[in-house]
Amino acid sequence: xxxxxxxxxxxxxxxxxxxxxxxxxxxxxxxxxxxxxxxxxxxxxxxxxxxxxxxxxxxxxxxxxxxxxxxxxxxxxxxxxxxxxxxxxxxxxxxxxxxxxxxxxxxxxxxxxxxxxxxxxxxxxxxxxxxxxxxxxxxxxxxxxxxxxxxxxxxxxxxxxxxxxxxxxxxxxxxxxxxxxxxxxxxxxxxxxxxxxxxxxxxxxxxxxxxxxxxxxxxxxxxx
Amino acid sequence: xxxxxxxxxxxxxxxxxxxxxxxxxxxxxxxxxxxxxxxxxxxxxxxxxxxxxxxxxxxxxxxxxxxxxxxxxxxxxxxxxxxxxxxxxxxxxxxxxxxxxxxxxxxxxxxxxxxxxxxxxxxxxxxxxxxxxxxxxxxxxxxxxxxxxxxxxxxxxxxxxxxxxxxxxxxxxxxxxxxxxxxxxxxxxxxxxxxxxxxxxxxxxxxxxxxxxxxxxxxxxxxx
Amino acid sequence: xxxxxxxxxxxxxxxxxxxxxxxxxxxxxxxxxxxxxxxxxxxxxxxxxxxxxxxxxxxxxxxxxxxxxxxxxxxxxxxxxxxxxxxxxxxxxxxxxxxxxxxxxxxxxxxxxxxxxxxxxxxxxxxxxxxxxxxxxxxxxxxxxxxxxxxxxxxxxxxxxxxxxxxxxxxxxxxxxxxxxxxxxxxxxxxxxxxxxxxxxxxxxxxxxxxxxxxxxxxxxxxxx
Amino acid sequence: xxxxxxxxxxxxxxxxxxxxxxxxxxxxxxxxxxxxxxxxxxxxxxxxxxxxxxxxxxxxxxxxxxxxxxxxxxxxxxxxxxxxxxxxxxxxxxxxxxxxxxxxxxxxxxxxxxxxxxxxxxxxxxxxxxxxxxxxxxxxxxxxxxxxxxxxxxxxxxxxxxxxxxxxxxxxxxxxxxxxxxxxxxxxxxxxxxxxxxxxxxxxxxxxxxxxxxxxxxxxxxxxx
Numbered sequence: 001x002x003x004x005x006x007x008x009x010x011x012x013x014x015x016x017x018x019x020x021x022x023x024x025x026x027x028x029x030x031x032x033x034x035x036x037x038x039x040x041x042x043x044x045x046x047x048x049x050x051x052x053x054x055x056x057x058x059x060x061x062x063x064x065x066x067x068x069x070x071x072x073x074x075x076x077x078x079x080x081x082x083x084x085x086x087x088x089x090x091x092x093x094x095x096x097x098x099x100x101x102x103x104x105x106x107x108x109x110x111x112x113x114x115x116x117x118x119x120x121x122x123x124x125x126x127x128x129x130x131x132x133x134x135x136x137x138x139x140x141x142x143x144x145x146x147x148x149x150x151x152x153x154x155x156x157x158x159x160x161x162x163x164x165x166x167x168x169x170x171x172x173x174x175x176x177x178x179x180x181x182x183x184x185x186x187x188x189x190x191x192x193x194x195x196x197x198x199x200x201x202x203x204x205x206x207x208x209x210x211x212x213x214x215x216x217x218x219x220x221x222x223x224x
Numbered sequence: 225x226x227x228x229x230x231x232x233x234x235x236x237x238x239x240x241x242x243x244x245x246x247x248x249x250x251x252x253x254x255x256x257x258x259x260x261x262x263x264x265x266x267x268x269x270x271x272x273x274x275x276x277x278x279x280x281x282x283x284x285x286x287x288x289x290x291x292x293x294x295x296x297x298x299x300x301x302x303x304x305x306x307x308x309x310x311x312x313x314x315x316x317x318x319x320x321x322x323x324x325x326x327x328x329x330x331x332x333x334x335x336x337x338x339x340x341x342x343x344x345x346x347x348x349x350x351x352x353x354x355x356x357x358x359x360x361x362x363x364x365x366x367x368x369x370x371x372x373x374x375x376x377x378x379x380x381x382x383x384x385x386x387x388x389x390x391x392x393x394x395x396x397x398x399x400x401x402x403x404x405x406x407x408x409x410x411x412x413x414x415x416x417x418x419x420x421x422x423x424x425x426x427x428x429x430x431x432x433x434x435x436x437x438x439x440x441x442x443x444x445x446x447x448x
Numbered sequence: 449x450x451x452x453x454x455x456x457x458x459x460x461x462x463x464x465x466x467x468x469x470x471x472x473x474x475x476x477x478x479x480x481x482x483x484x485x486x487x488x489x490x491x492x493x494x495x496x497x498x499x500x501x502x503x504x505x506x507x508x509x510x511x512x513x514x515x516x517x518x519x520x521x522x523x524x525x526x527x528x529x530x531x532x533x534x535x536x537x538x539x540x541x542x543x544x545x546x547x548x549x550x551x552x553x554x555x556x557x558x559x560x561x562x563x564x565x566x567x568x569x570x571x572x573x574x575x576x577x578x579x580x581x582x583x584x585x586x587x588x589x590x591x592x593x594x595x596x597x598x599x600x601x602x603x604x605x606x607x608x609x610x611x612x613x614x615x616x617x618x619x620x621x622x623x624x625x626x627x628x629x630x631x632x633x634x635x636x637x638x639x640x641x642x643x644x645x646x647x648x649x650x651x652x653x654x655x656x657x658x659x660x661x662x663x664x665x666x667x668x669x670x671x672x673x
Numbered sequence: 674x675x676x677x678x679x680x681x682x683x684x685x686x687x688x689x690x691x692x693x694x695x696x697x698x699x700x701x702x703x704x705x706x707x708x709x710x711x712x713x714x715x716x717x718x719x720x721x722x723x724x725x726x727x728x729x730x731x732x733x734x735x736x737x738x739x740x741x742x743x744x745x746x747x748x749x750x751x752x753x754x755x756x757x758x759x760x761x762x763x764x765x766x767x768x769x770x771x772x773x774x775x776x777x778x779x780x781x782x783x784x785x786x787x788x789x790x791x792x793x794x795x796x797x798x799x800x801x802x803x804x805x806x807x808x809x810x811x812x813x814x815x816x817x818x819x820x821x822x823x824x825x826x827x828x829x830x831x832x833x834x835x836x837x838x839x840x841x842x843x844x845x846x847x848x849x850x851x852x853x854x855x856x857x858x859x860x861x862x863x864x865x866x867x868x869x870x871x872x873x874x875x876x877x878x879x880x881x882x883x884x885x886x887x888x889x890x891x892x893x894x895x896x897x898x
Contacts, residue, residue, distance in 0.1 A: 021675050023885050043675045045840075045885060049553065050475040051623045053883040066477055067610065068622030073476035078680075079838035081874035085654075086625040087475070087501075088561040092553030095791030096572060096858055098885055121581070122804035124534045126503075126527035126541060127550055129580065134554030137574045138791055164579040245450050247660050267450045269615075269660060273778065274700040275848045277658040278615075285828070290702055291835070292847030297701030305615035305649035305656035309848040310881075311700070311726075312786040316778030319566030319799060320633055322660055327837035348759045349777055350728075350766060353805065358779030360801045388804045397611055558792070567783070570795035589793035589823075599815075637761030653879075 002196035004148075004177035008224035012037040014103055014145050014175045015194075018044050024134055025049060026096065027104040027117075028072045030145045034103060037224075046079070047099060047132040048072075051092050054082030061177065071131065088153070094131065095138040102139035104132060106146040108161045111187035111208035113171045114143060129146035136167035148176035148205055155207040157181065157188060178202060180219060192219040228372075228401035232448035236261040237416075238327055238369050239397045242268050247257060249273060249318065249359055251328040251341075252296045258327060261448075262395035270303070271323060272296075273314050273355040278306030295355065316345045318355065319362040326363035328356060330398070332368040332385045335411035335432035337395045339368065342389035360391035372400035372429055379431040381405065381412060402426060411435065416443040451614040452665045453574065457487035460639050464488065464604055467520075469561070471600075473607035474505060479624035481606040481641045486508040488606075494600065495520045496526040496557040498670035499560065499602055501553060501627060502526040503537055521547035523600055525556045550580060555597050558631060562599035564633025564661075569598045572618040605635035609657070612642035612667075616659025617650045625656055632661040641668040676732035676839040677890045678870065679821065682712035683893040685864050687871040688831055689713065692745075696785070696825075698832035699730060704849035706831040706866045708893040710734040712836045713831075724785065724827055726778060726852060727751040728762055746772035749824055752779045773804060780822050782855060787824035789858025789886075790809040794823045830860035834882070835893075837867035842875045843883025852879055866893040 005013065011033035013081075018024055018038055023045045026032045036057065038044050046055040048070040055070050056077035064075040070145065077181055085093075093099065118129045124141040136142050149155055173191075174181045177200055180192035189211045193202055195218045203210050229237065235257035242248055242262055247269045250256045260281065262268050270279040272294040279294050282302035288299040302308075309317075317323065332340040342356045360366050373379055381398065398405045403426055404416035413435045417426055419442045427434050454460045461484060464470065470488070474480030480555035489510035496519045500506055503524055506513065513519050522537070527548055529535030540546035551559060552574050562570055567670030572592040575581045585596040609618035618640055620628070632638035638661055645667045686709060689766060695713070698770045699705030710865055725731055728749055731738065737762035738744050746763070749836035752773055754760030765771035772859065774780070777799050787795055796819040800806045810821040832853030834843035857863035860873045863886055870892045 030483075043879070047885070050478070050626050053885055057552045065622055067479075067620075067624050069476035069478050070623075071476070077878055079843055081838060081884060082877050083842060083880040084620075084623065084625070084877045085883070086629045087553070087557040088630045090789035091557045092858070093885070095554050095558075095572065095658040096789045097791060098858065099790075124538065124542060126529060126535075126548070128528040129550060129552050130503075133552035133578065133580065134574050138554070147572045153552050156621075160646040165577065168577045235719065245849060271660075272848075274703070274851050277660055289847055291704075291849050295701070295705050295847075302652055304660060305617055306611060307617060307655040308652045308845075308850070309658070309776070310805045310846065311782040311852045311856045312748075316561070316565035317660070319779050319797065320564045321566060322564075322633065327810045348763065350754060350760075350763045352751040352753040353777050354750050355778040357803065358778035358799050361801075362779070384677035392632050392802045397722070417717060420700075427637070445718065529772070545871050558790070564800075565783070567797055567817055570787070572792055572793050574791075592793075594793055647894075 001193040005221055009147055009221035010175055010177055012221050012224055014169050022100040023047055025099045025102040029105045031103040031105060032072050049094060051090050052082060052087045053081040088090045091134055094134050097138060097140060099139040101141045101143060102135040103143045103145055105142035107158050107163050108145055108158050108159050109174055110161045113167045113169040114161045115171050116161040117166045119164045132166050134172045141172050143169040144171050146173045148178040155205060160206045183206040189213055190216060192217045194219050226418040229445055231289050233445035234369055234399055234401055236448055246324040247271055249323045249326040253329045255329060256296045273318060275309045275314050276306060278303040292350060298301040315358055320359050321362060323363040323380060325365045325367060327367045327369055328358040330368035331387050332380050332382050333368055333395050333398055334382050334385045337393040337407040338385045339390045339395050340385040342392045343388045356390050360394045366394040366395050367397045368395050369399045372402040381430045381432055383432045413437055414440060416441045418443050453490035454660060454664045454666055460484060460485050460664050461491060463637060463642055464493055464629055466493055468603045469523040471602040471605040472506060473626055473628040473631050475501060477624040478606045478622055479626050479628055480505060481608040484511055484606040484639060489513055494518045496523045496578050499523045499552055499600055504530055507535060516557045519546060523549040525551055525553040525612040549571050553649055559597050559600045560634045562629055563601040567599060569596050571596055604614030605631040605638040607632055609642050611644050612640055612665045613646045613650045615649060616665055617655045618657040619650055619654050620656045621653040629657045637663045639664045641666045643669055675828060677841040677887060679889045679891055682708055685709060685863055685889050686712050686716060688862060689718055691718055692720045694827045696724040696827040696830040696852040696860055697731060698851055698856050700726060700851040704833045704853055705730060706833040707734055708866050709831040709864060714738055719743045720891045722746045724748045724825055729755055732760060732762060744771060745861050748774040750776055750778040782824045784822050784892055785855040785859045788826040792824060796821055799855055827860035830856040830863040832857055833866050836869050837865055837890045838875045840874060841887030841890055842880045843882040844875055845881045846881045854864050854882045862888045864889045866891040868894055
């Protein structure tokens with residue numbers, strides 16, 4: 001048997017791939033959690049599209065400043081060397097290719113890298129796109145953190161997205177509660193997988209065909 | 225007989241029309257001289273396209289700061305409340321219609337308001353357009369300060385410009401060494417003229433037909 | 449002497465009439481011109497065209513705008529209501545009573561910047577090939593499909609800053625700036641509410657937005673979000 | 674630990690090769706990266722494509738670039754020489770050896786901003802109906818003819834600031850910024866020379882350009898224009 005990663009563990013795993021000196025934008029939810037799990041001492045510059053270049057950790061109760069929030073509307077701090085900008089400059093940065101990596105939540109990813117993460121088509125509810133498209137089109141690399149399946153057990157790694165696209169052919173890597181999956185020229189390639197899980201187990205939870213790396217690694221997060 | 229205005233007097237006359245609270249960009253040469261002759265106590269915000277909003281008077285010898293120059297490359301000071309910006313923001317301001325008045329030098333103005341002030345077509349010499357076109361297209365009002373005639377006595381207020389245009393139909397008023405001339409729907413309208421000069425005198429120095437305002441005023445600058 | 453201060457909210461919003469296009473800054477509670485929004489709600493203007501990143505917080509501070517069907521159209525990057533039940537504006541949108549122009553937040557920002565910078569339209573790859581590109585002109589640049597986005601301008605803009613002076617110069621704190629500078633530039637009349645007023649003109653290195661883009665300053669110390 | 678300082682001019686300009694597109698900031702002596710320009714002159718690279726507002730000051734600090742015909746093309750808003758006699762670059766232009774793309778300074782700036790902001794092209798009224806619009810696509814917006822201008826990008830950018838820190842954050846004095854921020858954003862490798870280096874990271878309210886746009890910092894205290 002195998003035990004899926006919890007949200008913190010998924011965020012932890014994604015954070016391990018963030019390299020020293022890179023500029024990273026984190027989407028709402030699990031992605032923004034990743035900032036807390038970056039390896040100690042590694043300098044990563046977190047951009048927040050409402051105007052922070054160099055966001056620090058979430059503010060403690062008595063650090064809270066109502067004028068300083070991130071794009072997830074959390075009270076945050078500034079890291080050393082942080083700069084503050086207005087929205088057009090922030091998105092010029094994003095759209096101009098100055099974000100090395102964005103980590104976003106996802107609803108669906110197709111085996112060609114198509115991403116759907118903005119419109120769940122909930123009846124009677126309005127839409128919210130925010131900065132997702134700008135990030136998905138503009139960032140150097142788009143990585144997705146999401147559950148491998150929906151709550152009702154439907155797959156999210158698909159042959160083709162069913163929901164409206166955020167951007168075509170943009171995703172390079174997916175972190176799920178079961179595996180780390182790269183999007184390669186020929187489709188999905190599993191790099192890491194939970195211990196105790198078979199290739200058949202993972203494929204049965206995935207619509208699109210999976211290839212498995214020769215040097216596939218076990219996905220072994222710490223307790224979080 | 226009549227005595228044409230000198231450069232200082234032309235700049236003085238142009239300056240009298242700058243109103244309290246307006247945002248003004250002054251071109252090189254006589255226009256930038258005008259800043260010194262604005263009526264005392266009138267708050268005018270001088271923009272300089274290399275990045276000053278609120279340029280003050282030219283710096284005195286010991287005020288000079290090599291890092292603070294205006295678009296005419298003069299050492300300047302900052303007026304109270306001045307802001308400093310980079311070039312894209314400065315031209316966004318100019319092109320976005322946030323300059324109330326620009327005063328520019330001119331080679332030729334046509335009776336429909338066409339302006340030629342950037343390319344004299346000097347053989348073997350390169351071109352220099354600078355910010356002239358952006359200002360002529362973007363400013364709320366374009367006023368020109370120039371000699372009424374060229375050095376060899378050719379007219380500069382023309383039926384149609386001969387030199388390459390800076391912008392079509394942009395000029396609203398011309399300050400010359402002989403007169404103040406508005407560009408109206410039907411062509412040139414003389415508002416002020418040197419004392420001692422006749423309408424025929426002025427027309428003989430002008431290619432395009434001149435109309436004369438009923439309430440035409442004498443052009444009487446102080447000694448400068 | 450230039451002095452852009454106004455004495456009251458009603459003076460600050462004077463000139464907003466039926467059919468006005470109003471831009472409202474603010475993100476996540478920072479830079480939200482709360483007093484101005486509340487003042488607008490208390491006025492009786494109708495048929496408003498609102499340009500705002502997320503409709504939600506307009507409803508938070510001015511629910512009557514939607515209860516009384518006083519908003520005709522919204523340009524935004526988000527119009528999902530907070531609750532599971534549809535909000536008033538979601539209902540009105542579904543009923544076809546409220547027109548929504550949904551833009552990616554970067555296109556939204558850049559369209560407003562373009563409005564203030566004299567750029568009528570620009571090409572961007574963002575949204576090409578997605579639902580939000582439908583009906584838009586597409587052209588390839590460097591082998592990449594791009595769509596033509598048009599500028600957004602306003603009659604009025606509301607924004608909030610930490611400090612202002614008589615010239616209208618503004619200093620922002622933290623992430624207060626967000627859409628404020630571009631909205632001020634893109635609008636005919638820009639109204640800033642400020643937490644504090646500086647009797648001395650701000651110094652150049654304190655100014656984040658020059659007062660040339662601001663028409664009115666309302667001092668609203670304690671009530672800002 | 675991030676530290677973008679380089680120890681010498683040659684390290685600062687490393688990677689500039691024949692055919693490189695180089696953007697150079699500076700206006701009227703302010704913000705001119707003099708040491709970097711001089712360093713470039715001492716290198717042996719050829720076929721340079723230069724993006725600079727006014728060619729004149731490049732010749733002032735690096736006359737050999739033109740004497741030795743090492744510049745292939747220039748994008749600028751001014752290429753008139755200082756003297757009555759034609760300069761080297763004017764001669765080369767006339768002889769068809771030097772390609773010139775002359776832009777109004779605002780279009781020049783906006784094209785560079787576009788290059789750094791992911792906008793491949795935009796419409797502007799500036800220059801429509803003039804010689805500088807020849808060959809450009811024209812389209813009316815709001816009844817006004819506009820021309821399509823395309824983005825400019827660089828391989829390298831040179832700029833100068835008053836102060837920098839290990840992150841590459843920059844503080845400008847006076848009018849030093851001018852084309853520096855947009856050129857840094859529009860280039861793959863941005864090199865800033867700074868009058869002084871701050872051992873402590875600059876504070877957010879001192880930073881005019883974030884270090885994310887700067888790749889190398891050269892401390893060049895006394896020689897800047």
